Amino acid sequence: MKQGCKRISALFLCLALLAGPVRAATIWGYQEGLALTEENGLWGYSNVQRQLVIPIRYNSATSFRLGLARVEENGKLGIIRTDGTLLISPAYGTLNHLYSGLYIAQLGTRWGIVSLLPFPDGQGGTTQILYDFVYDSIVMATMGGLDTVILSRGTQQTFLPVYQITDLMLSKQIPSARFPLTQDDLPNFSDVSPRDWFDVWVDIACNVGLMEGVGGSRFAPGQTLTVAEALQLAAEMESRQTGDSFHTQVHSDTVWYRPAVNYCQASGIISANEFSDYERPVTRAEMAKIFAATSLAKSMADRNDISQVKAAIPDVKAGDYAADAIFSLYAKGVLIGSDSKCTFRPNDTLTRGEAAAIVSRMARAEQRVTLF
Template identity: 60%
Template sequence: MKKKRMLRLPCLLLALCLLLGGQALAAPEGATVWGYSEGLAQCELDGKWGFVDAQKKVVIPLKYNSVVSFSLGLAAVNLDGKLGVIRQDGAYLIQPEYGTLLPLDCGLYVVQKGTRWGVASILPFSDGQGGTTNLLYDLIYDSATITEQGGTRVLTLTRDGEVTKIPVFDLPRILVEKGVPSARFSLTRGKLPSFSDVSPRDWFAVWVDIAYNVGLTSGVGGNRYAPDQTLTVAEVLKLAATMESRYKDDSFHTSSSTGPYWYSGAVNYCLASGIIQSGTFTQQDYLRPATRREIAQIFAATSQAKHMKNINDLAKIKASVPDVKPGDAGADAIYSLYAKGVLTGVDSKLTFNPKGTVTRAEAAAIVARMARAEQRLALWGEYNPNVFAG
């Protein structure tokens, strides 16, 4: 069983090894490994910090003055006295150039450089002048603070005596209006599950955390997530319908499902949205395990997937996935999700296994990457967040 789990490991560790030039190295002798969070642990030697995986292999070099543990796939780091934010392969989401870095919700941070303050996003967006920016509020303010007023958290920006107050709950709407990627699936700081069957060392812990945080997955009862449980066709359609509804900002994901079965509303919504066609599945299909090919076809047909940008070369994907050939059933959908950094295969060779089933752990990885652009995986090159800015 342990060998099978390793073969199913999504290629985050592949990406980490590629980043390090192939083979990840063991933590150096004398290094101290601290507690695990989302599959990685802080590691320190002679005042320099980095991260190791569950096998104590270094995945983020020990070069930082200090680090904090990963949460929702993000970690703040201190490099030579300057603060930034990295993701789990060490790629910067916010460059280490700030003197102060205070987390807000929605992937936003209050930042300070010199005497100026502003608010930075982990994902860049269009600056309206043909370029990109990651500053939601420019570094022009004398101060930026987060306070609580009447039970509401408020971001207060002060400039030349003028005060601007923004309720933190209003930030998701502002991000959507600015065209910030993933704004429909905003992160909520501190909203983390504590499932008894998800260990901080597990490869899927980060994906379960993110998928739960953005409201796409939940437990099965009894404080369990059931990561090895197989997803049915109906469950996949419910996930796809929820994601489609959130992306379109309509009411399906907030309304009660109607119909003779718990999944009837999701099936009807997917039919109406064109995610599936009449006759794609029979009534007998909905409660059987979904195949990996089917899950790719379903998610690739969502509006979210259609509008996502490629971060991996499509031609190289077609030449590299060993068990999917052009013209195969679902091939275009499978290739598309590899190109967008959502699918990574079941092993280091990018094998897809189209007839295999999908576990709840794997489903969490897929929907987390679909929902959150900063978590999509570049298979052969360095992650570049600017590719998502429009």
């Protein structure tokens, strides 16, 4: 069962097993760790070792942005993520990002709006169609100073102000609605290269507002995460998920992390006096225990069978400190291990680059991983 973790090879760029070094193909510039690769008019993606990790099969393709790329197959457009998983199947003549994982799409001569993430259809199943394909056109315009989506059908028009989209997504139970993606908002850090494995995760974590730089145009991806920083991340995710005001407040405490500590204690994420030193490095097991206690983690459905998870992780067993939390986050597709064997390294510390990957999968459901 441990072999199941090898399905995440595109996320571990060193495990590119689909092909050897690309021959007789043109490799274009890297973005978020992958480069467009063209051969005989078809496109795929290569990693920094020039190994093909997403097969050359697409008629056209875009560079990855926030972990997503638009591809064309047989004249139809779809969306993939960095391991090649199709998130929106190639079915559309036009597919333009609207907001937070919603796309204006054309199907034949009709227009609709589709979601990157499936949501309940009200009949016991799921759908990705938010607005059905019954419209003559769907366009963006500015009305009364507000960005507005205009859906036209004959002489009738439906107006959807962009600022209302998050509430609409929440009402439809679309996952990750409280952590919206803004397509044109990408950080630019001097110590994060488009070739780095963590580039995609830094982009997402910063885009959704969970992480930021350390100053001087630096992200410090190799810097060790502290207990205080882990609690700040947990408090931010908890507040965003529950819709309270902690994450919007300006906190003026002389000890910068004290409000987050108090909030995490009040929310039941940690107990009083659970940590005596907030400025020391957090262990990976402690991070898992903290993050698994958030409302966001508790709201996630399992993607991986928990019994398979328990059998697969070689260095965590039932009864270990934070074992249930670790197993839970693997089951939910948030933790994937540090190698092809799903090794967790519970007593090791955590870098900011690694933390960016974890909170990105916490916030954005399309990035969670099926291991087996």
